């Protein structure tokens with residue numbers, strides 16, 4: 148029997164050589180050779196104005212919140228169906244997360260419900276690209292312009308995804324945060340990046356990344372001594388980790404192609420259940436291009452969802468339940484939310500499953516085992532064949 152874990156990080160063939168190079172360079176801290184090369188590669192490939200490599204997706208969000216001047220009293224609208232980091236980035240600056248419902252087709256923020264949440268304290272909209280599916284950024288940008296709000300996208304999962312006009316996720320909003328955590332498509336263990344597309348924010352982003360100092364001006368030869376000029380933290384990725392990340396980005400087409408094979412195998416196996424309206428699978432609207440970060444299934448009820456997970460686990464296949472909504476989590480309750488406040492998010496989160504998805508699964512033997520097992524378990528639950 149095969150064992151199919153939820154995730155396995157991809158290892159690019161050249162990474163060992165590159166790590167040794169980084170190690171022997173004796174320049175191991177941030178913004179050295181491999182960081183610079185990775186930044187250039189990312190800018191060129193995805194059309195970002197500028198990008199700052201950070202120790203995690205979480206810290207990229209925090210850096211973005213500081214850069215957006217989020218402070219006490221400021222409200223930030225975000226989905227409840229997301230990771231704790233999205234909300235923590237705002238809380239840590241004294242801001243208040245305001246949770247919005249999702250659109251069940253994509254599990255992303257329901258843009259039709261944002262307007263009703265806007266108050267005189269609203270400062271920013273912070274959507275996410277769940278499962279790598281781009282959120283409705285054009286609609287969000289229109290709302291933001293109308294009410295003079297900032298926008299940062301938690302793009303932790305969506306590097307390589309594209310809007311229908313070809314633009315890449317992260318290239319459209321003023322700020323976007325990526326994650327290069329082990330569980331993401333492209334990873335260096337722990338890592339992240341803040342994309343800054345607004346030219347007026349670049350200099351300050353450099354200060355914030357370097358612990359609130361103008362060290363960047365010394366490195367670029369403008370000054371000969373640096374000092375404390377702003378808020379900030381240590382938002383730098385080590386050059387050793389950047390050497391790993393570089394090879395992942397270089398191999399991005401290969402990684403996406405392999406993930407696509409797995410994604411499409413799930414899609415064909417589940418289509419009949421989707422057509423019969425028993426299960427829901429991701430709906431990628433016309434023209435959007437997915438990076439195949441995740442494949443989710445929404446079951447008809449919690450009981451069948453749990454039965455599916457248990458049966459797969461007995462076959463050594465490790466699927467997961469997805470996020471516990473933030474509004475009804477322990478911390479959400481402390482912030483004054485109740486589980487009924489976002490009933491759709493609450494309801495769907497009890498019925499969703501995220502399937503194992505990683506490049507190495509495209510190997511035909513494991514993929515056959517996985518898909519056959521999924522089909523067998525589903526036909527047992529729904530008595531079809």
Ligand SMILES: *Cc1c(COP(=O)(O)O)cnc(C)c1O
Pocket residue numbers: 203204205206229230232233275301303304325326327328337338339
């Ligand atoms: C992974 C993830 C994060 C956190 O990224 P880290 O690199 O693990 O800090 C934040 N938001 C979303 C939506 C994520 O998927």
